[in-house]
Structures are given as C-alpha cells and as structure tokens.
Amino acid sequence: MHVDIANALADTASPGISRDALARLDDQVAAAHDRIERGIEGREHGYAALALPEDVDVDAIRETTAAFADTETLLNVGIGGSALGAATITDALANESSVDAYYLDNVDPEWITALLSEVDLASTTVNVVSRSGTTAETLANFLVVRDAMTSTGVDWTDRTFVTTGEEGPLRRLADRHGLPNLPQPEGVPGRFSALSTVGLAAASVCGHDLDALVAGASEQREKLGPSLHSNPGYAYGAIAYALDQRGASVNAMMPYAESLETFAEWFAQLWAESLGKDGLGQTPARALGATDQHSQLQLYRAGPRDKLVTLVRPTERDDHDIPESDAEELAYLEGTGLGELMDAEFDATEASLAAAGRPSVRVELDRVDERELGALLYAMEAACVLAGELYGVDTFVQPAVEWGKNAARGLLGEGDYDEADAVAAKDELIIE
Amino acid sequence: MHVDIANALADTASPGISRDALARLDDQVAAAHDRIERGIEGREHGYAALALPEDVDVDAIRETTAAFADTETLLNVGIGGSALGAATITDALANESSVDAYYLDNVDPEWITALLSEVDLASTTVNVVSRSGTTAETLANFLVVRDAMTSTGVDWTDRTFVTTGEEGPLRRLADRHGLPNLPQPEGVPGRFSALSTVGLAAASVCGHDLDALVAGASEQREKLGPSLHSNPGYAYGAIAYALDQRGASVNAMMPYAESLETFAEWFAQLWAESLGKDGLGQTPARALGATDQHSQLQLYRAGPRDKLVTLVRPTERDDHDIPESDAEELAYLEGTGLGELMDAEFDATEASLAAAGRPSVRVELDRVDERELGALLYAMEAACVLAGELYGVDTFVQPAVEWGKNAARGLLGEGDYDEADAVAAKDELIIE
Numbered sequence: 001m002h003v004d005i006a007n008a009l010a011d012t013a014s015p016g017i018s019r020d021a022l023a024r025l026d027d028q029v030a031a032a033h034d035r036i037e038r039g040i041e042g043r044e045h046g047y048a049a050l051a052l053p054e055d056v057d058v059d060a061i062r063e064t065t066a067a068f069a070d071t072e073t074l075l076n077v078g079i080g081g082s083a084l085g086a087a088t089i090t091d092a093l094a095n096e097s098s099v100d101a102y103y104l105d106n107v108d109p110e111w112i113t114a115l116l117s118e119v120d121l122a123s124t125t126v127n128v129v130s131r132s133g134t135t136a137e138t139l140a141n142f143l144v145v146r147d148a149m150t151s152t153g154v155d156w157t158d159r160t161f162v163t164t165g166e167e168g169p170l171r172r173l174a175d176r177h178g179l180p181n182l183p184q185p186e187g188v189p190g191r192f193s194a195l196s197t198v199g200l201a202a203a204s205v206c207g208h209d210l211d212a213l214v215a216g217a218s219e220q221r222e223k224l225g226p227s228l229h230s231n232p233g234y235a236y237g238a239i240a241y242a243l244d245q246r247g248a249s250v251n252a253m254m255p256y257a258e259s260l261e262t263f264a265e266w267f268a269q270l271w272a273e274s275l276g277k278d279g280l281g282q283t284p285a286r287a288l289g290a291t292d293q294h295s296q297l298q299l300y301r302a303g304p305r306d307k308l309v310t311l312v313r314p315t316e317r318d319d320h321d322i323p324e325s326d327a328e329e330l331a332y333l334e335g336t337g338l339g340e341l342m343d344a345e346f347d348a349t350e351a352s353l354a355a356a357g358r359p360s361v362r363v364e365l366d367r368v369d370e371r372e373l374g375a376l377l378y379a380m381e382a383a384c385v386l387a388g389e390l391y392g393v394d395t396f397v398q399p400a401v402e403w404g405k406n407a408a409r410g411l412l413g414e415g416d417y418d419e420a421d422a423v424a425a426k427d428e429l430i431i432e
Numbered sequence: 433m434h435v436d437i438a439n440a441l442a443d444t445a446s447p448g449i450s451r452d453a454l455a456r457l458d459d460q461v462a463a464a465h466d467r468i469e470r471g472i473e474g475r476e477h478g479y480a481a482l483a484l485p486e487d488v489d490v491d492a493i494r495e496t497t498a499a500f501a502d503t504e505t506l507l508n509v510g511i512g513g514s515a516l517g518a519a520t521i522t523d524a525l526a527n528e529s530s531v532d533a534y535y536l537d538n539v540d541p542e543w544i545t546a547l548l549s550e551v552d553l554a555s556t557t558v559n560v561v562s563r564s565g566t567t568a569e570t571l572a573n574f575l576v577v578r579d580a581m582t583s584t585g586v587d588w589t590d591r592t593f594v595t596t597g598e599e600g601p602l603r604r605l606a607d608r609h610g611l612p613n614l615p616q617p618e619g620v621p622g623r624f625s626a627l628s629t630v631g632l633a634a635a636s637v638c639g640h641d642l643d644a645l646v647a648g649a650s651e652q653r654e655k656l657g658p659s660l661h662s663n664p665g666y667a668y669g670a671i672a673y674a675l676d677q678r679g680a681s682v683n684a685m686m687p688y689a690e691s692l693e694t695f696a697e698w699f700a701q702l703w704a705e706s707l708g709k710d711g712l713g714q715t716p717a718r719a720l721g722a723t724d725q726h727s728q729l730q731l732y733r734a735g736p737r738d739k740l741v742t743l744v745r746p747t748e749r750d751d752h753d754i755p756e757s758d759a760e761e762l763a764y765l766e767g768t769g770l771g772e773l774m775d776a777e778f779d780a781t782e783a784s785l786a787a788a789g790r791p792s793v794r795v796e797l798d799r800v801d802e803r804e805l806g807a808l809l810y811a812m813e814a815a816c817v818l819a820g821e822l823y824g825v826d827t828f829v830q831p832a833v834e835w836g837k838n839a840a841r842g843l844l845g846e847g848d849y850d851e852a853d854a855v856a857a858k859d860e861l862i863i864e
Binding site for chain 2: 107
C-alpha cells in the first residue's frame with residue numbers, strides 16, 4: 001500500500017500544508033516517533049497495539065477455531081472495538097469465504113429476532129467478545145443467542161467460544177461451561193485490537209490467511225521511522241493532523257470498494273474515540289465511492305472548506321465487462337468494465353476536488369487481500385497513534401462514554417447512579 | 433412523529449439558541465414559509481416536491497407494479513436520489529415484506545458479480561431509475577443486469593420496468609422494447625423524490641401500503657405554517673440552521689433502529705447536496721444507536737463543540753425479552769428486553785450530551801410503519817427546504833458535481849473534456 005499526499009499541499013489546496021511547514025512538521029514526527037518507539041518497546045498501554053505483529057499468537061487462534069471447522073455461519077457477539085476490526089477483515093474478504101459472518105453489535109430487538117430466525121443455528125459458531133466481560137449490549141445479546149440455540153435443540157456450549165480478559169463475568173461463565181477462551185491482548189484498547197485475537201478469531205473461522213494478515217502488518221511495523229516520509233501510516237497521520245490544524249475539522253473517509261465500506265466504519269471509531277477529547281479531534285465522516293459522488297460530493301467541493309477527503313482504492317480488482325448496448329449514447333461504455341468506470345470516477349473525483357482547491361489524500365492498496373488489509377489496518381493505527389502524539393491527547397482512553405453507561409445502568413435499575421436522575425430532569429420543547 | 437428541541441436551547445447547550453433568538457428566528461421562518469408556500473402552489477422547481485402528497489398518482493404506480501406480483505427479488509438500478517428514497521422505505525419495512533430489495537447504486541464489479549450470482553433472476557424484477565436516462569453508473573449496471581438475465585435464459589423485457597423522464601436514451605430504449613415506464617415527477621430533484629414514482633415504485637413491488645405512506649406525508653403537508661412551532665419539519669430545519677450558525681457545522685444523524693440506518697444515508701444526501709454550496713452547509717455525519725455509542729460518542733461529548741446530534745427512534749417496537757442468566761452481574765438485565773435496553777441507552781446518551789452541554793434534537797416516530805415513514809420523509813424535506821431559504825442558497829441544484837462527471841466521461845473517451853486533462857496533470861507525493 002502507499003499514500004499520495006500531493007493534493008493536501010498548499011500548492012493545490014486550501015486548507016493545505018506548505019512544503020516548508022511539511023518540513024517543520026517532520027521534526028515533530030521524529031520526536032513523536034521516539035515516544036512511540038519507546039512505548040512499543042516497553043509494551044506500554046496502547047502502544048502495545050503496534051507490537052501486535054510480533055506479539056500475536058496466530059497458532060493459538062487457529063487451534064481454538066479449528067474446533068469449529070464445520071461453521072456455516074459466524075455470530076460475532078461484541079460491540080465497538082469488539083466487532084469493527086473483525087468485521088473489517090471478514091467483510092472485505094467475504095467473497096473468499098463460505099462462512100457468513102454476522103456482527104451482533106447492536107441491541108435492536110427486531111433486527112436480532114429477524115437475524116436469529118434466518119440462520120441455521122446448528123451450523124452456527126458464536127464468538128462472544130468483551131474485554132471486561134461486562135458490556136451490557138454484548139451480554140444481553142449473548143443471553144438471547146444462547147436461549148435461541150437451546151430452544152432449537154442446539155447445545156450452545158458446543159458452538160460457542162469467548163474472547164475476553166482473565167477476569168469478569170464472561171470469563172467465569174466460560175470456565176463454568178468449559179467454553180474455549182481466547183485471551184485478550186494486554187494493553188491493547190478495543191479499537192486497536194484488529195490484529196489481535198479480537199480481530200483475527202473471526203478471520204480464522206472464515207478461513208482467511210492469518211499469516212498474510214500479520215505479514216502485511218509486520219511490513220508496516222518495520223517501516224516505522226523518524227519521518228513522515230518513512231511509512232504511509234505516519235504520512236497519513238501527520239497530514240490529517242496538519243490539515244485539521246488548518247481548518248479541515250472533518251475527515252471524509254471514502255473507499256472506492258464496497259468491500260471496504262466496513263473499513264471506513266472501523267476508521268471512524270479509531271479516529272473519533274482516540275482523538276476526540278479535550279475539545280480536539282477531527283470528525284470522521286464515512287462515505288463510499290462512487291455512490292456518494294451523487295450524495296456528498298456537492299458539499300465536499302462547494303461547501304465549507306473544513307474537509308479532508310481520503311480516497312481509498314485497490315489498484316487491482318476483478319473487473320466485470322460492460323456488455324454492448326443498443327443505445328448510441330452509451331457507446332462510450334462499450335469495451336470498458338465496471339471497474340474501469342469506477343476507477344475513472346475515482347480519478348475524476350480526486351481531480352474535481354483539486355480543481356476546487358479542496359484537499360484530498362489518496363490511499364492505494366495493491367488489491368483487497370489479507371496482506372494488504374493487514375498493512376492498511378496497521379498503517380492507520382500508526383497514523384492514529386502519531387496524530388495523538390501531535391495533538392497531545394491521551395489516545396488510548398475514552399472517558400466521555402462512562403457517564404452514559406452509568407446512566408443506562410441506573411435506568412435499568414442496576415444500582416443508584418446520579419447520572420440516571422439527570423435523565424428524568426430533562427426539559428422538553430416538543431413540536432408535533 | 434414529533435421533535436423535541438429543548439436540548440438545543442442555550443439553557444442547556446453550547447452551541448445553543450437562546451429563547452429570544454428562537455423568537456426572532458421564528459419571524460424568519462414565517463417569511464420563508466410564505467416563499468415556500470408560493471413555490472408549492474406554483475409547483476416551482478424543487479418546491480413541487482412538497483406538493484407530492486397531493487400530486488403523486490399511487491394508482492399508476494400500483495398498476496405498473498401489479499404486473500410483477502410474482503417478484504421475489506427486486507433490483508433497483510439507480511444511484512443517489514434514484515436509490516436512497518426507495519431504499520429508506522423498503523429497508524425500514526424489510527421485515528414486513530417477502531421481497532428482497534437490492535439497490536445497485538455502485539459500479540463495484542466484484543460486488544455486482546457476487547450479487548448477480550446469488551439471486552434467482554427468473555423471479556427478479558428490475559427497476560431502472562434515472563431521470564435523464566444518461567447516468568453512466570445506472571446504465572452500465574443495467575446493461576450488466578440485462579446481459580446476466582439473457583445469459584441465464586430469462587427474457588429481461590418481461591422482468592424490467594423503467595422510471596425515467598419523457599426524453600433520453602433510457603426512455604427510448606424502454607419504448608423500443610415495450611417496457612413499462614413510470615414517469616418522473618416534474619420539478620422534483622432526485623433527492624426530494626422519495627414520495628414520488630421514484631421512491632414508491634420499489635415500495636409497491638415490496639407490497640407496502642402506498643396510501644399510508646402518502647397519508648403520513650399529507651398530515652405533515654397540512655401542518656406547514658408560518659412558525660417553527662407549527663410542524664416538526666420546520667422546527668428541525670430552523671434549529672439545525674440556527675445551530676450551524678452558532679458553530680454546529682456537523683449534524684450527526686443517529687437513529688436508534690437498524691431499520692432506519694438507510695434513512696440516515698437518505699438524510700445525508702438531502703442535507704449535503706441541498707445545502708452544501710457557496711461555502712455554506714452543515715455536514716451530515718451518519719451514525720447508528722446504540723452501536724456508535726462505542727465509536728463516536730467520545731468525540732461527540734468531548735471533542736470540538738461543532739456538532740448537533742440528532743437522535744431518532746420509534747417509541748414503540750416489538751421487543752425481545754432478555755432471558756435469565758446464570759451470572760449475578762447480569763441480574764439487572766433480567767425481566768427487561770433488548771428494546772428496553774436500547775431505549776435506556778437512547779435516554780442515557782441524550783442526557784450525557786446535555787450534561788456535557790452538547791446540543792441534541794430528539795425525533796420520535798410512533799413506530800416504524802408506512803404512515804410514520806411518510807411523515808418523517810416529508811418533514812425532513814420540509815426541514816431542508818426551510819433551511820435552504822434561511823441559508824439563502826439554491827436548494828434544488830447541485831452544480832459542483834458536473835465537473836467530475838465531465839472528467840469521467842473524458843477519461844472514458846466519450847468526448848473531449850478539458851476536465852479530463854486535469855486528471856493527467858496531477859502532481860504526486862507518494863509515501864510507500
């Protein structure tokens with residue numbers, strides 16, 4: 001994979017970074033890299049994520065999932081970081097797998113009921129993922145799935161494994177029922193766990209090549225160095241930070257591949273939860289090419305100058321020829337393919353943003369496969385860690401979500417929480 | 433449906449609107465309403481969309497789709513406004529229909545190839561939707577679908593109808609092959625066409641109640657009046673505009689229902705393409721509750737004060753009981769349902785934003801059904817038209833996308849376009 005930052009320079013775009021400022025920024029990157037390298041070497045909290053290519057035990061993952069070789073459907077019960085990394089990989093490679101992977105990352109009752117009625121639970125494997133083992137949505141969904149299996153005569157204990165920490169209710173429940181347990185990595189927050197047991201277990205059940213995923217990540221790990229020119233991850237993180245400083249407070253992540261739509265969601269969590277604190281942080285906006293050219297491009301090109309557009313694509317895809325037509329207006333499509341059309345629109349959109357002086361960054365994978373996905377995930381995590389250093393925030397915490405968790409627990413009567421009282425105290429100004 | 437704007441007032445939030453400013457804003461709404469009402473009465477371009485509850489001919493739609501009563505799969509071939517309105521309705525009501533509706537709104541070759549290999553084309557109905565009849569993505573996909581049908585021995589002319597204008601290649605092609613044609617409404621831009629033939633044909637094929645959809649919209653039409661307090665649509669549009677003026681340049685649309693996820697995409701197009709011009713426009717960000725509490729909430733609550741969060745939910749859903757557990761830590765979930773949990777999280781998230789002084793608006797539907805969807809779609813269109821008047825932009829055009837379309841045509845050799853030359857002229861600064 002590689003990135004092209006030319007269209008984020010002030011030569012082309014406003015906001016944009018001048019070449020002089022880029023040189024000064026590179027000194028900051030060098031200092032940040034020292035800090036990051038120390039964190040990786042010391043396996044410090046969060047930084048340990050960037051050591052995963054070395055630390056992750058793929059054999060343990062393969063051994064645990066080997067017991068579920070007959071899987072036709074995977075239900076991954078987890079939310080946030082316990083879903084998005086795995087979903088990014090299995091959705092990107094779905095055409096390569098005979099296993100249908102579903103992510104129960106919401107507690108919508110109508111959605112869950114419909115999903116459970118559609119799948120054959122006898123050939124379904126359940127992976128329950130929660131570091132703390134206390135995540136309300138995950139445990140509620142697990143209880144529902146377990147009940148559905150039991151009521152259709154399936155022994156859920158034969159079809160379930162867990163990915164959780166050493167402690168907590170989920171781990172105790174697993175031990176009590178003799179469920180296989182994949183340990184969660186130490187010091188790796190959920191949103192940085194795609195290349196650990198959390199993200200790779202689902203990929204293993206779906207039959208994907210874990211070694212290639214890790215190899216792609218290792219390449220990026222080896223490239224980390226004291227310059228934004230040393231690797232695509234640092235280049236992307238530094239440019240996104242610099243553009244935010246110059247007014248691009250929104251980062252539109254726009255892959256030109258349906259298979260990478262979930263990647264944009266994964267990126268949105270990585271970026272928002274890691275950098276969104278102390279009044280700082282660039283807002284990720286998920287988009288999809290070419291579709292959103294007919295939805296968001298008007299705003300990106302003619303709206304406020306507050307956006308960086310990140311265009312992602314594979315340079316190689318299996319194309320689908322566009323057949324001959326009987327309308328002369330369409331003659332220009334003959335002899336081309338859908339992929340050629342999509343690539344022409346990618347190039348046209350990038351150029352149309354540049355022509356309007358709007359900044360964009362191009363991220364290209366050789367193709368959507370395990371190796372390139374491993375590289376992309378690692379590079380974006382490195383980008384985020386670098387950006388966190390440049391912003392000076394604590395990249396690896398998410399304190400602002402605790403308030404709402406307590407309020408919800410209080411509302412459900414788990415105990416006394418002042419936060420729950422605030423819900424009742426709400427004013428209303430209703431228009432019907 | 434109703435909206436609650438209390439948490440967008442300065443009493444609670446920053447940015448927020450003071451009650452005095454709200455009164456002054458209401459004078460602007462009254463003036464804007466006069467303009468809008470004139471536009472509706474005169475069926476002026478764009479404003480005509482708000483006359484659809486009166487103008488749309490649901491019988492014509494039902495007659496055309498009656499010929500496809502045996503449909504098991506619907507392929508809606510259209511992009512942008514030719515997909516999102518219909519998709520919002522059929523995705524929201526998917527659990528009520530035996531027809532699987534797919535929206536071919538992208539030209540990703542691997543995705544299209546996989547999709548066509550999965551569906552039974554003999555029981556598939558194709559609706560090709562393009563006002564101009566020249567949309568490259570739509571016509572390319574149509575040629576591919578037509579070819580797939582022919583090569584599996586299906587007579588595509590028996591399985592296809594079109595929704596297009598009076599002119600253009602698609603109309604001529606339809607006439608040549610005797611395909612049923614649903615006319616596109618006059619003066620209604622694609623992103624405002626959900627309640628016309630464009631959005632309702634798919635709903636009709638899927639067996640949904642068109643009369644109820646239109647009735648819900650009509651209720652909102654009748655409520656339009658010279659005050660933001662007269663109807664939920666104006667209230668929402670006025671508040672979103674006022675908050676943007678005060679710094680909430682991002683509007684996070686966050687439904688708490690999987691069935692409304694596509695609605696957030698529809699809204700994102702409506703908002704971005706209508707208001708994103710002249711350097712103005714609020715950036716829509718798609719989110720989903722409760723999932724994104726574990727992804728975006730940290731940023732919404734602790735990041736820059738540049739966001740309005742729009743929380744949408746049905747007040748009634750079919751709940752799914754959470755079964756008893758064998759872990760005491762989960763005892764608090766017993767006797768509740770997934771829907772109760774989701775609603776507790778909705779209330780908790782709303783309160784957590786308010787506690788941090790972050791603005792939000794609550795939009796509630798009685799339930800997700802045809803009537804309430806018709807009301808929601810109409811109200812949001814009215815909100816957008818009102819906001820356009822307040823911004824003073826031309827809500828119904830999207831000139832900024834033409835440049836890229838010309839560039840793409842040039843790259844595909846349709847003709848000579850200067851825009852295509854700009855693509856070749858691009859600088860590169862690649863980091864590998």
